[in-house]
Amino acid sequence: MTEYEYREARVGDAAALFEFGKLLLAETSLMLLLPEERARSVDDMRFVIEKFIEMPRHFLVNAWAGDEVVGEALCMAGQFSRNRDCGRVGVGVLQAHNGKGVGRQLMAEIEAHARSAGVHRIELTVMAHNARAKRLYDAMGYFEEGLNRDSLYIDGRFVDEIMMAKLLD
Numbered sequence: 001m002t003e004y005e006y007r008e009a010r011v012g013d014a015a016a017l018f019e020f021g022k023l024l025l026a027e028t029s030l031m032l033l034l035p036e037e038r039a040r041s042v043d044d045m046r047f048v049i050e051k052f053i054e055m056p057r058h059f060l061v062n063a064w065a066g067d068e069v070v071g072e073a074l075c076m077a078g079q080f081s082r083n084r085d086c087g088r089v090g091v092g093v094l095q096a097h098n099g100k101g102v103g104r105q106l107m108a109e110i111e112a113h114a115r116s117a118g119v120h121r122i123e124l125t126v127m128a129h130n131a132r133a134k135r136l137y138d139a140m141g142y143f144e145e146g147l148n149r150d151s152l153y154i155d156g157r158f159v160d161e162i163m164m165a166k167l168l169d
Contacts, residue, residue, distance in 0.1 A: 002065050004102060006109050009060040011053070013069070014046035017062065020069035021045070024092045029154050030130050031092055055079075057087060059113040063102045070097040073106035077119050085120040091133075103136055115168050123165040127152065134162065142166045 009017060018039055025035040039045035052060040057077030062069050071093035078084045089110055093102045114122055125148065126133045142164040150158035 002097070002100065004070070004100075004105070005064040006061060006105055007064070008113070009049045009052060009062055009072075011046055011049050013062065014049055015042045016067065016069045017049065017072070018042045018045040020062075020072065020094070024072075024094055027095050028092075030127055030133070032090070032152070057084065057114070057117045057119055059110060059117075061106060061109045061113065063093070063097070063106055065097070070094045071102045071106050073103075073110045075110045075114050075119070075122060077114075077117070085118065087114050087119045087122045089122050089124040091124075098132070103133070104140065107136070107140055111166075111168060120169060121165055121167050123163065125151075125161040125163055127154075128160040128162055137164050140166070 018041070021038045022035060025031055025033060025038060039048055049060065052058045052074070055076075057075070059075045061073050063071035071091070073089065073091040075087040075089050077087040089107070091103055091106050093106070111122065124137065124142070126137060128147070143166070144162055145165050146163045148161040148163060151161045152159045
């Protein structure tokens with residue numbers, strides 16, 4: 001059984017996170033970004049990590065199997081007085097590590113970081129056809145709040161996104 005370490009990203013992780021991003025986005029169409037839309041170099045990834053470290057209520061947490069990144073979750077809270085207590089969440093796990101609790105633990109880590117920073121609400125969207133992720137979010141106490149019809153264009157067709165949220169108090 002693989003043992004995983006979960007921790008916030010460090011600047012020195014840039015090369016490993018860059019490689020992880022290329023792998024993740026090449027193997028799935030369930031993520032928002034295309035491979036060329038994520039960091040384009042190790043230096044770009046380093047810049048992203050630095051920004052997450054600098055920004056209040058922004059977290060980038062990774063799952064590690066040895067020296068390989070196998071999953072990540074992020075939370076970005078609003079930057080204004082009225083939305084600073086709400087964070088947008090995203091999560092991705094390499095297919096080889098699906099079904100091993102990595103996504104669930106990454107979400108738990110993000111929730112813990114958000115709570116400790118005073119974030120009250122976290123929200124996300126999930127593609128309507130992504131039943132596995134939807135089941136995870138349901139099981140973790142997220143509630144459906146609406147549907148973004150035809151909000152994404154993937155593989156030649158429009159896809160709906162389900163809006164979900166969880167209050168952390």
